[in-house]
Amino acid sequence: MPIPDTDVVFATDFDTLAPPAATDLLVPLDELPESASSPDLVLRRVRDELMLDGNARLNLATFVTTWMEPQARQLMADTAEKNLADRAEYPQITAMEERCVRMLARLWHAPRPEQVRGCSTTGSSEAAMLGGLALKRRWQARRRAQGKDTARPNLVMGANVQVCWKKFANYFEVEPRYVPTEPGCYHLTPDTLTAYCDDNTIGVVTVLGSTFDGSYDPVADICMALDGYQAATGTDIPVHVDGASGAMVAPFLDPHLMWDFQLERVASINTSGHKYGHVFPGLGWALWRDAEALPDELVFEVDYLGGRSPSFTLNFSRPGAHVVAQYYSFLRYGFEGLRTLAIQSRTTARALATRIRAIPPYELVTDGSELPAFAFRLAHGTHGFTVFDVSHAMRARGWHLPAYPLPSPCQDVCVLRLVVRTGFTAELAGMFIADLTEVTRQLHPGRSMPAPIVKPLTTA
Ligand SMILES: Cc1ncc(COP(=O)(O)O)c(C=O)c1O
Structure with a gap:
C-alpha cells in the first residue's frame, strides 16, 4: 500500500x-x-x-475562565445538548437568561432595570457588534428624521480597543476613528476625544479595562467631555462601555467608580460571562439601557420552533449550558463571593507586579490595580534580549506569557502582559516568579540577579 x-x-x-x-x-x-x-x-x-x-491554568495571556467548580462543570455536562434557540422547549433556560440580564442590569445601576433590554451572546465580540449596530441604527434614524444623509457614519474609540471593534467597523461599514494613546497613558482620555467627533459620529466606545495593559478608560470624564461637546454643538453622542472584563470586576472592587448606567450618556454595556463571570468560553452579555437604546427594528420575533420569542443576536443556535453555568455562578457566589474572588485576583496581580518591579531590568507599565492584569517592559537601555525572548523562554517552562507591541502610535513600546484569574494560586504565582527570575538571569548573564526561590507568593 x-x-x-x-x-x-x-x-x-x-x-x-x-x-x-x-x-x-x-x-x-x-x-x-x-x-x-x-x-x-x-x-x-x-x-x-x-x-x-498548552496547560490552560498556566496561560497567563487569556482573560477567559480556565477553572470552574465541579458542580458547575456537571451542570454544563447535564445541559450540553440543550439549544438556547429552542426557547419553547427549554423555557427554564430562557428564564435563567432573563434573570441573569436583570441581575446585571441591577449590578450596573440601571435606573429602571425592568426596562433594560439584554441578551446572552457567544462572547463580548458578538455583544460589541450588537452594541455598535444599535448605535448605527439610532444615528441613521436621527439623521433621516432631520432630512440628512446617512452615508458616512463613524465610531470614535481609543487606539487601545480590542480587535472586535475593528471588526465591527469593517463588517458594518462604519469609519473607525482611533484616538491615539500617549506614552505612559495607553488608554482613551477625554483630552483630545471631541476633536475626533462630528455630526456623523454614531457613538464613542470606552473600554473597562484595556486588553493591552488592564487600565480603565475614564468613562465618567469621557461622558463629561461629550456633555461639553453637546452643549457647544448640539450633537448628542451616546457611549457604549466595552466591559468585557471590567464590568465583572469594577462593580465588586471599585464601587465608587462611575462607569455604568448611572451615567446617562451610557446607552449600552457588554461583558464576557466567560471572563470574570467564571464561565468556560462561549458566553457574553449585551445590555441596553432601554428600548430607545436598542431600536425595535433590530429585534426579530421568532415563532417557528414553537412559541414566540424576541431574538436580537447574530447567532441563532447556541449552547444553553453556558447560560446555565452563568446562572449557577451568580447563585453560587452572590455579590460577596464574586467580590472575594475579584479581591483574590487583584491582590495576587498587585503582589506579582511588586515582585516583578524588583527584578531588573523590568519596569511596570501598569500595576494590576484596575483589572487584575498588568503589563511590564524592559527598562530603557540595551539588555541583549527582548520581551519576545522572555516570552519564548517562559514558554519552554510551560508558561504562556505574551509579548507584543502596544497599539500605534506607541508601537515602539513592547510589553509582557500577565492576567490573573481564579485558579492562579499563590503557589503557582510563586513558581512563576521563580521561573521568571531564572529565565531573566539566563538571558542576562552579566547581571547579578536574586537567586530564584520557589515559594508561594505572599500577598499580605
Ligand atoms: C476589552 C475587550 N473587548 C472585547 C473582547 C472580545 O471578547 P470575547 O473574546 O469575549 O469575544 C476582549 C477580549 O479579550 C476584550 O479584552
Missing part, C-alpha cells in the same frame, strides 16, 4: 496489545476517513493530540 505523503497518527491498541495495523500507522488527518473507527480508539487519538496543547 502506498504511504500517504501526509501527517501521521500513531495508534496502538493497548487494551488488546494487538500490533497496530499498517493502515493505523499512517492515516491522513485532513480527509474524512472512509469508514468508522471504534469510539475508544478515536477518543485516545484525539486525547493524545490534545496533550500537545
Whole structure:
C-alpha cells in the first residue's frame, strides 16, 4: 500500500496489545476517513493530540475562565445538548437568561432595570457588534428624521480597543476613528476625544479595562467631555462601555467608580460571562439601557420552533449550558463571593507586579490595580534580549506569557502582559516568579540577579 505523503497518527491498541495495523500507522488527518473507527480508539487519538496543547491554568495571556467548580462543570455536562434557540422547549433556560440580564442590569445601576433590554451572546465580540449596530441604527434614524444623509457614519474609540471593534467597523461599514494613546497613558482620555467627533459620529466606545495593559478608560470624564461637546454643538453622542472584563470586576472592587448606567450618556454595556463571570468560553452579555437604546427594528420575533420569542443576536443556535453555568455562578457566589474572588485576583496581580518591579531590568507599565492584569517592559537601555525572548523562554517552562507591541502610535513600546484569574494560586504565582527570575538571569548573564526561590507568593 502506498504511504500517504501526509501527517501521521500513531495508534496502538493497548487494551488488546494487538500490533497496530499498517493502515493505523499512517492515516491522513485532513480527509474524512472512509469508514468508522471504534469510539475508544478515536477518543485516545484525539486525547493524545490534545496533550500537545498548552496547560490552560498556566496561560497567563487569556482573560477567559480556565477553572470552574465541579458542580458547575456537571451542570454544563447535564445541559450540553440543550439549544438556547429552542426557547419553547427549554423555557427554564430562557428564564435563567432573563434573570441573569436583570441581575446585571441591577449590578450596573440601571435606573429602571425592568426596562433594560439584554441578551446572552457567544462572547463580548458578538455583544460589541450588537452594541455598535444599535448605535448605527439610532444615528441613521436621527439623521433621516432631520432630512440628512446617512452615508458616512463613524465610531470614535481609543487606539487601545480590542480587535472586535475593528471588526465591527469593517463588517458594518462604519469609519473607525482611533484616538491615539500617549506614552505612559495607553488608554482613551477625554483630552483630545471631541476633536475626533462630528455630526456623523454614531457613538464613542470606552473600554473597562484595556486588553493591552488592564487600565480603565475614564468613562465618567469621557461622558463629561461629550456633555461639553453637546452643549457647544448640539450633537448628542451616546457611549457604549466595552466591559468585557471590567464590568465583572469594577462593580465588586471599585464601587465608587462611575462607569455604568448611572451615567446617562451610557446607552449600552457588554461583558464576557466567560471572563470574570467564571464561565468556560462561549458566553457574553449585551445590555441596553432601554428600548430607545436598542431600536425595535433590530429585534426579530421568532415563532417557528414553537412559541414566540424576541431574538436580537447574530447567532441563532447556541449552547444553553453556558447560560446555565452563568446562572449557577451568580447563585453560587452572590455579590460577596464574586467580590472575594475579584479581591483574590487583584491582590495576587498587585503582589506579582511588586515582585516583578524588583527584578531588573523590568519596569511596570501598569500595576494590576484596575483589572487584575498588568503589563511590564524592559527598562530603557540595551539588555541583549527582548520581551519576545522572555516570552519564548517562559514558554519552554510551560508558561504562556505574551509579548507584543502596544497599539500605534506607541508601537515602539513592547510589553509582557500577565492576567490573573481564579485558579492562579499563590503557589503557582510563586513558581512563576521563580521561573521568571531564572529565565531573566539566563538571558542576562552579566547581571547579578536574586537567586530564584520557589515559594508561594505572599500577598499580605
Ligand atoms: C476589552 C475587550 N473587548 C472585547 C473582547 C472580545 O471578547 P470575547 O473574546 O469575549 O469575544 C476582549 C477580549 O479579550 C476584550 O479584552
